[in-house]
Amino acid sequence: QRSVTTPPLLLILRELIYLRKSIQRAAQAPPTLPKILQHRDKMLSSVFLAMGLISCARGQVSTGVRNADGNLLLYAPEGNHITATVGTTQIHLDELPSVSLAQANASAEAVRRALLSVTDQLHENTNQLRRETTANISSVESTQVQLTDAMNIVLNTSIPGLDNGLRNVNVSVNNARATIRDQGVTIAQLLNTTRHTDAQLNLAKSAIEEAATCAATGQHYNYSTRSCSGGQTPLLGAPDWESEWFWMQSNSGSAATTYKELTHGLGTADLDVVKVVAMYKGGNARLNGNVLEGLGSQPCDDDNSNGCNEHGGFIYGYDATRLRMWLPEQNNGPRNGHTFMFQDGWGAGLMNMQSDGPPNDPIFYKAYIWRSYRRGSQPDYNATFLMRTNSAALTRQERAYNFNQLPERVSVTVTALGGNNRGFTFPARGASLADNDRSKQYGGLVFAYNENNTRIWAPSSGNGRIIAINDGWGGERNSAAETAGMVTVKAWRQRTPPHYASEWSYMCSNCNGSCTAVNRNLAYRRVRHGLGTLPARVQVQTRYVNAWDRYAMYASSGNFNAMMGYIFEGQGGGNDDEHNQRTGVQFVYDDEFVSMYAPVRNNGQSTGRILGVVDGWGGAVWNVGIQCAHTRVLAWKN
Numbered sequence: 001q002r003s004v005t006t007p008p009l010l011l012i013l014r015e016l017i018y019l020r021k022s023i024q025r026a027a028q029a030p031p032t033l034p035k036i037l038q039h040r041d042k043m044l045s046s047v048f049l050a051m052g053l054i055s056c057a058r059g060q061v062s063t064g065v066r067n068a069d070g071n072l073l074l075y076a077p078e079g080n081h082i083t084a085t086v087g088t089t090q091i092h093l094d095e096l097p098s099v100s101l102a103q104a105n106a107s108a109e110a111v112r113r114a115l116l117s118v119t120d121q122l123h124e125n126t127n128q129l130r131r132e133t134t135a136n137i138s139s140v141e142s143t144q145v146q147l148t149d150a151m152n153i154v155l156n157t158s159i160p161g162l163d164n165g166l167r168n169v170n171v172s173v174n175n176a177r178a179t180i181r182d183q184g185v186t187i188a189q190l191l192n193t194t195r196h197t198d199a200q201l202n203l204a205k206s207a208i209e210e211a212a213t214c215a216a217t218g219q220h221y222n223y224s225t226r227s228c229s230g231g232q233t234p235l236l237g238a239p240d241w242e243s244e245w246f247w248m249q250s251n252s253g254s255a256a257t258t259y260k261e262l263t264h265g266l267g268t269a270d271l272d273v274v275k276v277v278a279m280y281k282g283g284n285a286r287l288n289g290n291v292l293e294g295l296g297s298q299p300c301d302d303d304n305s306n307g308c309n310e311h312g313g314f315i316y317g318y319d320a321t322r323l324r325m326w327l328p329e330q331n332n333g334p335r336n337g338h339t340f341m342f343q344d345g346w347g348a349g350l351m352n353m354q355s356d357g358p359p360n361d362p363i364f365y366k367a368y369i370w371r372s373y374r375r376g377s378q379p380d381y382n383a384t385f386l387m388r389t390n391s392a393a394l395t396r397q398e399r400a401y402n403f404n405q406l407p408e409r410v411s412v413t414v415t416a417l418g419g420n421n422r423g424f425t426f427p428a429r430g431a432s433l434a435d436n437d438r439s440k441q442y443g444g445l446v447f448a449y450n451e452n453n454t455r456i457w458a459p460s461s462g463n464g465r466i467i468a469i470n471d472g473w474g475g476e477r478n479s480a481a482e483t484a485g486m487v488t489v490k491a492w493r494q495r496t497p498p499h500y501a502s503e504w505s506y507m508c509s510n511c512n513g514s515c516t517a518v519n520r521n522l523a524y525r526r527v528r529h530g531l532g533t534l535p536a537r538v539q540v541q542t543r544y545v546n547a548w549d550r551y552a553m554y555a556s557s558g559n560f561n562a563m564m565g566y567i568f569e570g571q572g573g574g575n576d577d578e579h580n581q582r583t584g585v586q587f588v589y590d591d592e593f594v595s596m597y598a599p600v601r602n603n604g605q606s607t608g609r610i611l612g613v614v615d616g617w618g619g620a621v622w623n624v625g626i627q628c629a630h631t632r633v634l635a636w637k638n
Contacts, residue, residue, distance in 0.1 A: 312341020313573020431584025436616025443468025
């Protein structure tokens with residue numbers, strides 16, 4: 001036994017982090033079994049030491065033996081196993097050479113819970129001793145008062161010899177009271193020690209989480225400064241596959257330049273990151289070098305008669321070996337589709353453009369694929385389920401990951417169950433872009449998320465399709481109009497801070513009446529990320545967080561409370577202001593800036609909204625159209 005005031009709980013932290021790093025390295029260069037066993041033994045010895053010192057602090061025997069009260073029992077390792085019993089709770093640390101990083105984290109949490117259980121029992125015992133000591137002091141003081149009164153009576157009656165005996169009893173009572181008071185001080189000190197132990201445990205947990213963040217980016221954890229050190233590993237690293245830059249042209253009159261199929265040959269469609277971009281390299285000097293990212297379904301078809309007019313963007317999807325792309329192309333209506341289209345009804349006429357990418361004003365395309373968002377790790381949440389259009393129960397879903405903080409990334413995709421693109425996967429987006437009025441053909445999935453949940457909407461009426469690539473896209477090559485698909489949601493906790501993060505700032509879409517001119521000034525925003533290179537990842541987030549957001553610059557519509565605080569992400573396409581209800585923020589970026597465009601009224605309707613899901617989605621559940629919202633930009637470089 002030894003006297004201690006602060007059990008060295010950070011020993012656990014240091015050894016567990018060392019173990020975690022070893023496990024992470026195993027993904028690239030598996031260490032030998034003896035080395036992993038050595039790490040395990042070091043960790044277990046630290047666990048034994050820390051728990052044993054807590055036991056010693058309680059005046060009990062050291063580890064390896066059952067305590068007198070049975071609260072703590074540790075068994076020495078046998079083979080590759082250890083069992084710790086705290087009260088009635090048993091904790092098993094299983095064979096470590098084969099555990100994953102997540103299992104190592106779970107083991108660390110189990111040890112933390114065990115230590116907290118011990119300190120809770122320590123608190124209970126010391127508080128009980130304090131209560132008993134306080135009662136003893138009160139009893140002694142009461143006895144002393146009674147003895148003093150009795151002694152005064154005796155002295156007043158002068159009974160020989162009795163007064164000296166009473167004086168001796170009084171001295172003994174005083175000594176007992178002093179001893180008990182000393183015990184009270186000791187107990188108070190012990191209580192302070194347990195409080196400090198709790199603080200150390202909380203510090204250890206925080207440090208383990210901080211070290212995990214550092215490890216996820218390939219950095220070391222500095223225990224003194226509680227910060228990461230060393231060069232940060234790129235977020236995504238080198239792509240597992242990437243194409244060359246190639247030229248395509250929307251509305252060219254030929255499927256040869258509006259449809260393309262590439263072969264990536266990775267052998268799996270379970271891919272965390274698939275990114276396809278279009279870069280403008282034409283005569284508009286202000287936007288030369290800007291890129292937009294592809295969509296997973298069309299915003300509209302090429303028919304004016306059903307409410308569609310000018311629209312923009314391009315579509316892509318992929319399976320285990322191939323990647324397909326569709327650009328706008330005339331089918332049976334006007335040539336209203338364009339790759340870049342934030343001209344009519346977007347961003348108040350600031351930094352606007354419209355281009356198909358002909359040879360004299362070209363647009364080039366490139367595709368990137370990464371198997372994992374973070375090398376050697378899996379999503380923190382992963383779920384797959386069926387959704388279907390025009391089905392009340394299956395046109396909307398809510399999935400809980402319960403992070404208690406905004407995720408770093410949420411990915412929602414849908415995989416076709418049949419048709420020309422059976423087995424192909426398409427990304428969801430953060431805006432509905434179109435409603436269901438006048439039988440227009442529209443489609444895709446919309447998603448939004450907060451700290452704990454993701455909500456997903458599918459088309460719920462009219463000609464809406466969960467995957468829509470038809471009537472005006474890619475020369476009708478491998479067209480799609482699917483009503484059902486398997487949806488996958490993946491989410492990652494915050495572990496990789498962005499290299500650039502803007503402040504939350506206000507943006508507004510147009511509204512009716514005299515406020516149009518005011519809102520036009522807030523419909524375009526440009527921020528400088530300053531990375532000096534095209535970011536590997538750009539995230540444009542919009543949200544509303546209070547009542548003033550809803551009514552800013554005039555009223556919005558819908559179920560405000562249901563979607564308050566949810567993040568809707570920007571996208572690379574949209575419809576003009578001849579469309580009725582449309583939502584979302586379009587964005588483009590280059591190696592220095594990100595430009596964002598909210599809907600405004602130009603020469604058509606004033607029903608565009610910066611954020612929300614409108615008529616024809618999710619059976620009208622959680623539907624909302626927000627006039628003004630907060631926006632911010634996050635950017636990561638590779």
